[in-house]
Every structure is written in C-alpha cells, then in structure tokens.
Amino acid sequence: MDVATPPPAAVEVIALTKRYAAGTPAAVDQIDLRIASGSYCCLLGPSGCGKSTTLRMIAGHESVSTGDILLDNRNITDLPAAARGTAMMFQSFALFPHLSALDNVAFSLKMKGVGKAERQKRAGDLLERVAMGHLAERKPGELSGGQQQRVALARALITEPRVLLLDEPLSALDPFLRIQMRAELRRWQKELGLTFIHVTHSQEEAMALADTMVVMNHGLIEQVGSPHEVYNHPASEFVARFMGGHNVLDTPAGPIAVRNDHMQIAPDGAGPGLAAHVTDVEYQGTYVLLGLALDGVAKARQTVSVLLGEAAFLARPYASGDAVRLTWAEADARVLGPGAQRPADPATTAPAERDDTAAIAAFVA
Numbered sequence: 001m002d003v004a005t006p007p008p009a010a011v012e013v014i015a016l017t018k019r020y021a022a023g024t025p026a027a028v029d030q031i032d033l034r035i036a037s038g039s040y041c042c043l044l045g046p047s048g049c050g051k052s053t054t055l056r057m058i059a060g061h062e063s064v065s066t067g068d069i070l071l072d073n074r075n076i077t078d079l080p081a082a083a084r085g086t087a088m089m090f091q092s093f094a095l096f097p098h099l100s101a102l103d104n105v106a107f108s109l110k111m112k113g114v115g116k117a118e119r120q121k122r123a124g125d126l127l128e129r130v131a132m133g134h135l136a137e138r139k140p141g142e143l144s145g146g147q148q149q150r151v152a153l154a155r156a157l158i159t160e161p162r163v164l165l166l167d168e169p170l171s172a173l174d175p176f177l178r179i180q181m182r183a184e185l186r187r188w189q190k191e192l193g194l195t196f197i198h199v200t201h202s203q204e205e206a207m208a209l210a211d212t213m214v215v216m217n218h219g220l221i222e223q224v225g226s227p228h229e230v231y232n233h234p235a236s237e238f239v240a241r242f243m244g245g246h247n248v249l250d251t252p253a254g255p256i257a258v259r260n261d262h263m264q265i266a267p268d269g270a271g272p273g274l275a276a277h278v279t280d281v282e283y284q285g286t287y288v289l290l291g292l293a294l295d296g297v298a299k300a301r302q303t304v305s306v307l308l309g310e311a312a313f314l315a316r317p318y319a320s321g322d323a324v325r326l327t328w329a330e331a332d333a334r335v336l337g338p339g340a341q342r343p344a345d346p347a348t349t350a351p352a353e354r355d356d357t358a359a360i361a362a363f364v365a
C-alpha cells in the first residue's frame, strides 16, 4: 500500500495559559510540557482540569492567552488549525451522516480542490489501511461504532498530520468495544509512527495506551512520566488518589502512599502496625478488595483498602467488623510531595529531594 506517512513531530508547550474571562482562574496556567516525537501521550485528569483546553489550543481550535506552542521547534501558536500539521479526532467522530465512508475521508481534499480521481484514490488507500476498504460505500449510520472510529481516523490522517490529537475518542463506545478499539489505537500509533496526544479522564485508558502520561489538576500539571513511573511513584497525594489503588497514610514525615496490594494485614493483637476495622469485603475473582477504616483517625482520612490474592484471602478470610493491624514494607512507601503549585506560589521542596526514609521506618516499626 502506498500511503506516505509524514515524519512525526515533537510538540512543546511553554508557559501555556488560557484564561476564558478576566478575573476568573486560568483554565490552563503556565504549563510547560515536551512530548517526544513518535510517542503516545495521554493528558489525564478529572473533569475541568484543563486537558481539553490544552488539546484545543494545540489544535488551534482555541486561542492562547499567553505562552507558546512549538511543533518541531516551529512556533505554531498563532497559525490557523489547518496550517499547523495537526489533525483532530473527536469523541463523537463528527462524521457527515449523508456521505459515504469514502466521501467522509475525502472531504477535506475536496475542500482543498484536489481532483475527484486523486482524492478517491487517497481516501480509498487510507480506508484500506484501517481495514475499512470493503465498507467504503457505507454511510456512517450503516457502520458499527468501531468501524465509524476507523473512518474518523482515516479522515484525520488524510491531511497527513505530523501530530494526531484525540479528544476522548473512546468514550462514545460501549465498554467491550472500548477495550478493543483501545488496542487498535495503540497499534495504529505504532504502525504509523506518528505523535498521538490523547485526552482522557480514564486512568485505566491512559495506563493502557500511553508512553507518557501527563496528570493535570486545576489547570496545572501534577506529574509527567511513564505509566509505570506515575503508578509506582505518585508525586503527590492528588496523583496517588486520582490513579487509585493506593492508600494515603499520614506519618510524622508527612503523607505517604502505599499500593493497596503492597499492604500487609494481620488479625488484631499480632504485633506492630496501624489498627483498623474491616468495613467491606468485595470479591473480584482473582483478588478480594477489603475496605477498612483506620482507628483513631479523622473520618476524612480514615478510609484505606487492601487487595489480597484470592488464595491468601481464602487461607485467612476477613469479614466486616474484624479488628486488624496494617503494615507495609519500608521500600513500598512513597513520600508524597505537595503537588503542583500555582506559578506565583513560592517553590516548595521537590519530593525527590526529600529523604524521609528514617522517619517512615520508625513509624512503621
């Protein structure tokens, strides 16, 4: 198949800021980020954190208040969307219902005045590439959600973008198809070798797809790293709680995070650790998730969980109301930093520079 894929581009944003209205907090507040060429980057965070605004500014669909966007060192901040080298794939796919898959894909070439034979050839090649050549004459209403997504991808690729921007591209699909299409997106990105920037509110989706995860909160970047780095070394309490699967525990050295599958649980009276009560037992098949409340801790911070393998649980089943003690290995405790600070705030100590191992060890023992 002869469909040229342009070389991927690195994207850099510098002090990028969006303020929708004067006197309101910035929706995106002086963020700095570099996305490696040919990588899959997921912008992740809760609703309203500024991830879509960031994507739309990169796409040229939203004006920038201050700051710069570079694509391979070329400043694209003020370029129109069509001149940037980016293409956008939307949540709803935004296909024209009255056009065939082929004409949907060819549409932007038609707008550019490309002749019919040429645009149909290029659109046909791209549909082949996403395994949709045999359905080229179907209208969107005659295609499944997954097939529509492939047409939407082909349509985004026809402009030969250097960077593909995806705004919650899987959220319109049912859960089963979402997992299937997630694997396809990942495969396409690797095959095409393009830079993908994908906005999602789903931790699971970002972990499954990303080379680089960017966790955002209140218009700021909390952490950038591989899924493994972010999951195993959450930088702040926000990241630990947002990623899930972690307990945040207050120690004399400040808050720490411990993965719930790294917690050890023993019946009460069996030595050191934090006293707690089992509040909930959830059988999940391979694992059993125990919900617990720490004794003598303020209500807002007393909830923790322990994930036990099924065999371990069956060997020593716990039930709601049981008094237990919780411990963890020192090596599994992650000291949490204060999180992202508004740019005007004074710099605070970075978590990596703190060495609280002795204080934590004393607390656990």
Ligand SMILES: Nc1ncnc2c1ncn2[C@@H]1O[C@H](COP(=O)(O)OP(=O)(O)OP(=O)(O)O)[C@@H](O)[C@H]1O
Residues within 6 Å of the ligand: 020, 027, 045, 046, 047, 048, 049, 050, 051, 052, 053, 054, 201
């Ligand atoms: N057109 C707009 N006018 C005014 N405020 C806006 C506009 N679009 C977004 N905002 C505000 O900017 C902030 C960031 O919104 P944004 O859509 O970027 O967040 P998000 O993380 O993508 O959220 P979601 O997952 O809900 O889409 C929010 O407080 C939102 O209310």
